[in-house]
Amino acid sequence: MMIDKRLLSAVPESKRYIAANVALQWLALAANMVLVTAVCRLLTRLWAGTALSGDLAATAGVAVVALAVRFACAVGAARMSYLSSRWVKTRLRGLLYEKLLRLGTAYRESVQTSEVVQVAVEGVDQLEIYFGQYLPQFFYAMLAPLTLFAVLAPIDLPSAAVLLLCVPLIPASIAAVQTWAKKLLGRYWGQYTALGDTFLENLQGLTTLKIYEADDFKNREMNAQAEAFRKITMRVLTMQLNSITIMDLIAYGGAAAGMILAVSRLAAGAISLQGCLMILLLAADFFLPMRLLGSFFHVAMNGMAASEKIFRLLDTPEPARGNRPAPADCTLALEAVDFAFEEARPILRKVTMQFPKGSFTALVGESGCGKSTVAALLTGRRHGQAGRITLGGVPLGELDEASLAATVTYLSHNSYLFKGTVRDNLRMAAPDADDAALWKVLEQVRLADFLRAEQGLDTPLQEKASNLSGGQCQRLALARALLHDTPVYIFDEATSNIDVESENDIMALIRTLACRKTVILISHRLANVTGADKLYLLAEGRVAEAGTHTDLLAAQGAYARLWNAQQQLEHYTGQEVSA
Numbered sequence: 001m002m003i004d005k006r007l008l009s010a011v012p013e014s015k016r017y018i019a020a021n022v023a024l025q026w027l028a029l030a031a032n033m034v035l036v037t038a039v040c041r042l043l044t045r046l047w048a049g050t051a052l053s054g055d056l057a058a059t060a061g062v063a064v065v066a067l068a069v070r071f072a073c074a075v076g077a078a079r080m081s082y083l084s085s086r087w088v089k090t091r092l093r094g095l096l097y098e099k100l101l102r103l104g105t106a107y108r109e110s111v112q113t114s115e116v117v118q119v120a121v122e123g124v125d126q127l128e129i130y131f132g133q134y135l136p137q138f139f140y141a142m143l144a145p146l147t148l149f150a151v152l153a154p155i156d157l158p159s160a161a162v163l164l165l166c167v168p169l170i171p172a173s174i175a176a177v178q179t180w181a182k183k184l185l186g187r188y189w190g191q192y193t194a195l196g197d198t199f200l201e202n203l204q205g206l207t208t209l210k211i212y213e214a215d216d217f218k219n220r221e222m223n224a225q226a227e228a229f230r231k232i233t234m235r236v237l238t239m240q241l242n243s244i245t246i247m248d249l250i251a252y253g254g255a256a257a258g259m260i261l262a263v264s265r266l267a268a269g270a271i272s273l274q275g276c277l278m279i280l281l282l283a284a285d286f287f288l289p290m291r292l293l294g295s296f297f298h299v300a301m302n303g304m305a306a307s308e309k310i311f312r313l314l315d316t317p318e319p320a321r322g323n324r325p326a327p328a329d330c331t332l333a334l335e336a337v338d339f340a341f342e343e344a345r346p347i348l349r350k351v352t353m354q355f356p357k358g359s360f361t362a363l364v365g366e367s368g369c370g371k372s373t374v375a376a377l378l379t380g381r382r383h384g385q386a387g388r389i390t391l392g393g394v395p396l397g398e399l400d401e402a403s404l405a406a407t408v409t410y411l412s413h414n415s416y417l418f419k420g421t422v423r424d425n426l427r428m429a430a431p432d433a434d435d436a437a438l439w440k441v442l443e444q445v446r447l448a449d450f451l452r453a454e455q456g457l458d459t460p461l462q463e464k465a466s467n468l469s470g471g472q473c474q475r476l477a478l479a480r481a482l483l484h485d486t487p488v489y490i491f492d493e494a495t496s497n498i499d500v501e502s503e504n505d506i507m508a509l510i511r512t513l514a515c516r517k518t519v520i521l522i523s524h525r526l527a528n529v530t531g532a533d534k535l536y537l538l539a540e541g542r543v544a545e546a547g548t549h550t551d552l553l554a555a556q557g558a559y560a561r562l563w564n565a566q567q568q569l570e571h572y573t574g575q576e577v578s579a
């Protein structure tokens with residue numbers, strides 16, 4: 001009940017540090033008992049007037065040694081706590097990291113980024129106390145009263161028995177609140193991650209909120225959420241404080257009961273003065289370890305609530321992953337694929353498409369018709385609910401993920417550029433590429449002149465390359481994609497959000513690339529796709545039309561209507577500009 005076996009077995013290395021910690025605390029207790037015995041003997045002799053001249057020096061010597069041992073044990077136990085905590089952090093964060101890697105590119109299908117951050121940082125920190133302090137204290141709190149009982153029982157069995165029997169009242173009081181506390185802490189963690197989620201989102205979207213003057217509204221919304229979190233935090237603290245007060249009452253009450261009994265036994269002449277003094281001085285030690293355990297317990301419970309989240313993440317089903325290498329024939333195909341984010345709202349229905357090796361295919365259709373979803377399926381970031389998605393006839397699920405990544409490069413309009421230098425960002429696509437190769441792709445995307453005027457390949461980039469323009473970011477992302485040099489490229493609206501000059505440059509590069517690679521181009525602008533070997537028009541989750549630009553125009557269907565509408569618009573805009 002108070003020890004989570006799965007948690008313990010997740011970090012097996014911590015067991016020996018916990019054992020050493022308990023042993024050191026026990027040694028400190030033994031030193032304390034020796035000290036108390038020596039002091040009590042001296043006091044008794046002084047009281048009786050039988051003290052010898054060397055008694056004081058001998059007791060002082062014992063005291064110095066005992067205190068030195070206690071100090072060394074305390075330092076050692078703290079070191080063991082630290083080592084155990086260090087293992088917990090390393091191991092659990094390692095497990096979480098490996099899990100995310102195994103979930104692969106599809107990880108966001110099952111977990112939210114902010115939850116991963118909170119669980120891996122704060123959640124694991126909570127477990128540091130569970131392993132470093134709570135677990136050693138749990139075992140020591142069992143051992144200490146039994147040891148004291150073994151020492152005091154021969155002196156006076158009734159007093160020692162009363163003290164021992166009162167000790168379990170502390171864990172009993174903890175158990176009484178445990179079920180309730182568990183529920184409360186579960187809710188506390190739920191609200192904590194939800195608040196973190198909102199905070200992260202609002203922080204990322206702060207500029208947008210300012211532009212629309214919606215920051216005040218979001219502020220109130222977050223205040224309400226923070227207030228709810230404050231309330232539940234106060235409830236957790238109240239619960240912990242109340243429980244600590246109850247434990248204190250039991251601890252001091254129990255010790256007092258034992259002491260009163262010992263004094264009355266002394267008055268009745270049933271025990272010696274030295275025995276009575278020993279019981280008086282050691283009575284509190286029966287309860288202190290259990291009392292300390294009680295105070296760690298609430299932190300440990302918090303850690304256990306966090307561990308549920310950790311295990312939920314670790315238990316997230318992983319997509320079936322094979323280990324077959326990508327075949328030489330890099331023809332991609334979708335056969336009768338169904339896909340839905342929510343069951344009630346199908347996005348793709350029985351979609352069949354072929355992207356033969358070396359071909360140039362375009363996906364077009366109205367916004368929201370599922371073009372990017374097809375791209376996500378082809379790159380393994382999403383998984384279809386029915387049908388087959390294959391590369392060279394091999395289902396994607398059977399392919400080794402690295403091999404798929406080495407075959408297909410995906411470039412969207414918001415590819416991630418990392419903080420660092422231009423070289424760092426390019427090198428992640430080709431770690432062995434030399435500077436000449438990097439400059440070559442930068443020339444191709446027409447970014448070289450700009451970078452030469454800056455600091456060349458060492459030009460620093462801020463987070464998300466916020467110190468570059470939209471067109472420059474897009475060109476740099478394209479340079480990185482070209483450097484990756486895979487047989488298949490998927491461009492998903494790679495020219496949206498940028499100026500006409502950049503768009504023309506990038507489109508020219510994509511067309512050149514299409515002469516030697518398999519290219520799949522998703523574009524809302526039909527003028528960009530007229531040269532494609534085949535066009536697929538998606539509508540309402542189905543392939544509505546397929547063929548070359550000329551075929552589809554001749555068919556006079558939805559594509560032709562879309563084409564005419566866009567032509568009219570571009571012609572009209574052109575006239576407006578020239579007028």
Ligand SMILES: Nc1ncnc2c1ncn2[C@@H]1O[C@H](COP(=O)(O)OP(=O)(O)OP(=O)(O)O)[C@@H](O)[C@H]1O
Nearest residue numbers: 341342347365366367368369370371372373374524
């Ligand atoms: N993570 C998601 N959860 C739920 N629904 C989603 C999610 N992502 C996309 N959708 C929905 O799936 C549908 C298809 O989205 P998709 O991004 O594939 O469209 P698209 O054709 O690429 O659109 P656009 O041209 O505007 O980029 C949309 O209706 C969208 O609302």
